[in-house]
Amino acid sequence: MTAEFAPSSAPSLPLWLIRSGETGPVFPEQIGPEARAWAKASGFAARPGQICLLPGADGALLGALYGLGAAPQPGARPARERYPLARAADALPGGNWRLENVPDDLDLTTAALSWLLANYRFDRYKKAEPARAHLVAPAGVDEARVLAMAAGEYLARDLINTPTSDLGPDELEAAARDLTARHGGEITVIAGDELLAQNFPMIHAVGRASAFAPRLIDIRFPGEGPKVTLVGKGVCFDTGGLDIKPPSSMLLMKKDMGGAASVMGLTEMLARLGVTRQISLRVLLPVVENSISANAFRPGDVLTSRKGLTVEVNNTDAEGRLILADALALAEEEAPDFLVSMATLTGAARVALGPDLPPFYCDDDRIAGAIQSAGMRAADPIWRMPFWEPYESQIEPQIADLDNAPSGGFAGSITAALFLRRFTTGAKTYAHFDIYGWQPSAAPGRPKGGTGQAMRALLDALPEILK
Template identity: 75%
Template sequence: MTPEFADPSTSSLPLWLIRQGENEPVLPPELGSVAANWAKAQGFIGRPGQICLLPSAQGGIEGALFGIGPAPKPSSRPARERFSLARAAEALPPGSWRIANRPDGFDLTNGALGWLFAQYRFDRYKRIEPPKARLICPEELEPRRLIAMAAGEYLARDLINTPTSDMGPDELEQAARALAQRHGAAVEVIHGEDLLTANFPMIHAVGRAAAQAPRLIDLRFEGKGPRLTLVGKGVCFDTGGLDIKPPSSMGLMKKDMGGAANVLGLAETLARLGLHQNMQLRVLIPAVENAISANAFRPGDILTSRKGLTVEVNNTDAEGRLVLADALALADEEAPDLLISMATLTGAARVALGPELPPFFCDSDAVAAAIQSAGFSHHDPVWRMPFWEPYEAMIEPAIADLDNAPSGGFAGAITAALFLRRFTGQARAYAHFDIYGWQPSTAPGRPKGGAGQGMRALLHALPEILS
């Protein structure tokens, strides 16, 4: 599925964005008394998402009113709905629509992007009709940029939504290769036993029990400038290993490669916009399935990582940080200007902040401020949490350098982030995103299923961070 706007040369109907007043809608004067009387008769007051179709003299439709609620008060609080205009995309009759007015305080860019997001349907296994209402991109906006952001989001959603029967390590590699081919990137993949020769022992240990071989996928895009390296967790299914998950916890584990999906989605957007030419962009994905077999790694095993640090495995269900550690160690060897990891890593992050506000950890105040500000400004919120130094002792067991699953259950997202940070140090700045990668219930512009998180926050923060 490809995001697209309506052809601006086609005939279109006006869509009026209407504020809600104290007792009645605030209608633009050019609509006239007939439209005002009709809106009143229909009970239209401009509530968020409310729609009133305007009839023509011939009995057809000559436009529509769409409620956007009261004028916003000065506040830093986020709106309850990120993409309110997406409701119009879902509810309006088929055809091309154009935004007829520009109310003060309405984020038109976000509205147009939300409309594109609302067009998405995951129809690989079942025919699902997308909305038939198409938006003509407002003249003051840049359609190429909006489509690039939507394309990145679509890619991440597709990858996460696809079940592991069709999205194992083999297929995730093919998705990465397809992206590289679209945008002229170089690809290197290290498979199976070659991981041991190349010194990626923890990626090998986690994935060796699966039917499809574990691998490290390495994409490099042509460009000059600062080094940006994205590392995404690619656990295509997580049984929990020998510390097997209960069925209730295993049902969504096709999404455990959400970190990989998100870094590929971000790379897709950067490449479509040509921004990769102004940086040295690298994408690393350790792709595995955490399965159970005679050669599965075990609780109590001691693994020696690429960096030389030893890791005591106290829970085979804390495997994501193991595969990320080897990939991060490789990335850090080049001392990138910005190193990012994204992973569906801990349940503790969901308990702390819920499914739609992913925490991130960063060792640079300036970088963290840029990311969090961009996230809230562009309706892709993230929330900074600390690399809390006093908890370092929690990840240091008695017989190895590190513990992959500290006992006690406290501060699980922080201790996981501290674990990952041990495999960095040469990068100028490091940020780790503990995402959920899933929309648990349908919302405007965000259907239930796979979801991008943090991609647009990073996209808009990168110019400031890498300048």
């Protein structure tokens, strides 16, 4: 589906945005005494997300009031609900709506985006009720930017929500080719045994047991400027390999390509906004299925990576870092100014921070601060975690350079990040995002299912990162 605003020329109803004060709702002068009396009789207190429909004398709908709660105070904690107008999009009667009485403290970009994200539907397999209420782009909002962010999120959600029967390695490659063609990029794909010939042994090892060839997708855009490389984990399904997952742990493994989906969603945003003409953007997607067959890689195997580092496989279910390592090693050979990896990598990240707050890792304090601040501004929260040097010994086994799954069960997200960092030494700055890519239960603007993460944070932070 397409993210879009209602035409500004179309008839629309007013949605009055109302703050709450010490004595109740703060109404503008344009709200007459009859409407105020109706709102009071209806129990409207301008609580966040509260709606009061306004009837005319003939019973026709004249508009609606929408509560925003009290004005935020300096240093206030983040609101419980991330998207301020998402409830309006879900609850208002059908038709086109325009915003009135917009307070100066409301972030219009997030407000407009929240409506579009609430309008998202995944209806490939089951007819879904279409979005009923549509928003006219508010005056003063950067419409192109909001639409670009919504389009990137729609793309990421669609990819993650699609089951592996319809989005295996072949179909993910097709989606990458479509993205590249739409935005004027160039794409190269290395697949099957050619991965060995071109020195991507760990991508090959992880994916060779599948009926669908493993591959490395390499996308470039013709812009000039700082070198930015995005690497996304594309495990289209993860059985765990010979260290097979229990059935309950496989239920969501269609989302194990969430890193690739988020990288593609971010690329969609950058391309729509013309950023791909201002930077030298490269996108690398190692794409596999981690399956079981006679030629599956085994616990105890030692693999030699593209970088030449040897890796002892102590768990075949820690495969994402293996395929990312070969892709990151390729990326660092060009010494990018900013190198990013995004992956649904560890359950430890979810234990620490939950599904809604992905951790990220970056050694550069200035850039890390820019990313975390941008995440808060863009309603795309993330939290910095440390590359904790004392844990380096945990990823160093006795018979190889690295261990893909240290024993002990502690600090799993950190040790995974440390593992990946070993393959990025040629990059000027590296940041890793351990995302979840899934909304476990529906929330305003965030239906249950696939979700992009860290995309808008990076989009917003990029100008500061590349200073």
